[in-house]
Structures are given as C-alpha cells and as structure tokens.
C-alpha cells in the first residue's frame with residue numbers, strides 16, 4: 001500500500017534519514033520504534049507528505065504521493081502529530097467534526113450522518129462527556145483523545161500516529177490500542193504508529209520497524225525482531241523476557257541492574273566535547 005524507495009533526508013547537510021526502503025502492507029498495525037532522535041517523526045512526516053524536502057520516493061496505492069490532490073490525500077490518510085495546540089476556542093464536538101472537512105463542500109452543512117458518526121467516534125474515544133467543553137480547557141490526555149477522535153472522523157484507510165498515547169492513562173492507552181487494532185482487523189485499515197513501549201508493540205503490532213541513526217536496522221514480527229540482543233545494540237539497555245501469566249506471551253523487562261547509563265552518558269559527553 002505504501003512504498004518507500006531510497007528515501008534520504010538531510011538538514012543542514014546532517015543526514016536525518018538514510019536510504020529508507022520499506023513497504024507498508026494494507027490492514028497491518030506497524031509500530032515505528034527507535035531511540036530519541038533516530039528519525040521516527042521525520043519519517044512519518046515524509047510518509048504522509050508534510051515533509052517534502054527529501055530525495056527518493058513515497059508511493060501510495062501505486063501512485064506517487066505527490067500526485068494526489070490535497071482533498072484526495074485527506075480522504076486516504078490521516079496524521080496525528082506528536083504535539084499540537086488547539087489554537088481556537090472550539091467546543092470538543094466542533095473540533096472533532098472538523099475531521100469531516102475532506103468530505104464537505106465549501107458551504108455544505110453538517111449532515112445527520114456526520115452527527116451520528118461524531119457521536120459514535122466520541123463515544124469510542126471516551127470524549128462524549130467533553131463535547132460542549134472548550135478544547136482550550138481540556139486536560140492533556142482529554143485533548144489527545146479529542147485529536148484522535150478528529151482523525152478517526154476522516155475515516156481513512158491509512159492512519160499515521162506519532163506517540164498518540166503519551167499523555168493517556170493506562171485504561172485509555174489500552175482502549176485506544178484496542179480500537180486501532182480493531183480497525184486493522186475489521187476494516188483493513190493500515191496503522192503506522194510511533195511507540196516507545198516494547199510491551200505495547202509486542203501486544204498490538206503486527207510488524208515493527210526499528211530505526212537507529214536515521215536508518216532501518218531491523219523490521220518484522222515484534223517477537224522475532226525486538227530481541228534483548230537487538231534492543232541492547234540499539235538502545236544500550238539490557239532487557240530480558242519475563243513470563244506474564246500461564247497463557248500469556250512473555251513480555252520484556254529491563255534487566256536489573258540497568259546498565260551503567262550514567263557512565264555511558266558521561267562517555268558520550270566527552271566524545272562530543274572532543275569534537
């Protein structure tokens with residue numbers, strides 16, 4: 001569905017993404033993982049066309065992404081950024097309803113079907129009780145769920161999410177992960193989601209794409225890909241498999257004691273100072 005070929009991206013001559021080649025298949029939940037600064041957000045922006053100053057190609061359903069008209073693209077894909085600000089004093093319901101813009105003409109009124117979809121989407125994201133509240137007054141987690149609801153209103157077959165659950169409590173993280181997984185399974189939606197939590201990746205993702213220093217260093221099924229050996233190479237942290245119950249698949253735990261992270265940071269600082 002999405003094909004990335006030889007994608008390179010530099011800022012001020014510094015390579016940020018280096019020769020990215022990958023195919024993202026329909027109906028799969030992809031986790032995009034990697035250390036801070038490894039290029040996950042930048043790659044997501046290149047995939048959805050927000051960042052266009054790269055070389056290489058991004059194709060969507062057999063057509064270069066750049067050839068899609070803006071409105072067609074908004075009906076094909078939605079993107080939830082890592083950070084966003086409400087900006088104006090809309091109610092949560094008005095804000096969520098904005099997700100229908102790609103389907104509305106300039107002077108089109110909101111339809112009964114739009115209203116029903118909005119009601120269902122706000123129920124699913126547990127935001128219905130906030131419908132009349134100004135988005136400017138929502139808590140961090142409430143606002144994040146409203147942003148997710150607006151993205152869902154676009155009803156796109158492709159969803160890009162950049163750490164969309166970072167401010168959600170455990171219940172809402174789990175509910176949102178279930179919801180996106182369900183969309184993959186029942187609607188054939190493709191989800192590409194930046195996630196830092198290995199156990200969430202193991203539990204919900206079909207595939208993981210692991211970035212390090214702007215390059216894909218591993219990809220595949222999470223249990224085969226996120227091994228303690230790979231994690232130590234990429235993150236400099238030792239982990240071990242831990243049983244999570246009789247019938248459950250094992251999870252990953254940091255091995256105690258955690259490796260000498262302070263020592264590693266001091267060495268890194270010395271290396272930067274020596275440059």
Ligand SMILES: Nc1ncnc2c1ncn2[C@@H]1O[C@H](COP(=O)(O)OP(=O)(O)OP(=O)(O)O)[C@@H](O)[C@H]1O
Pocket residue numbers: 011016034035036037038039040041042043
């Ligand atoms: N406008 C910019 N100017 C300079 N450097 C930039 C700019 N935008 C991104 N970078 C650098 O590009 C690298 C990749 O950034 P990116 O946001 O893609 O990382 P990430 O993997 O999403 O990190 P995180 O896990 O911290 O969110 C970082 O080192 C960042 O500092």
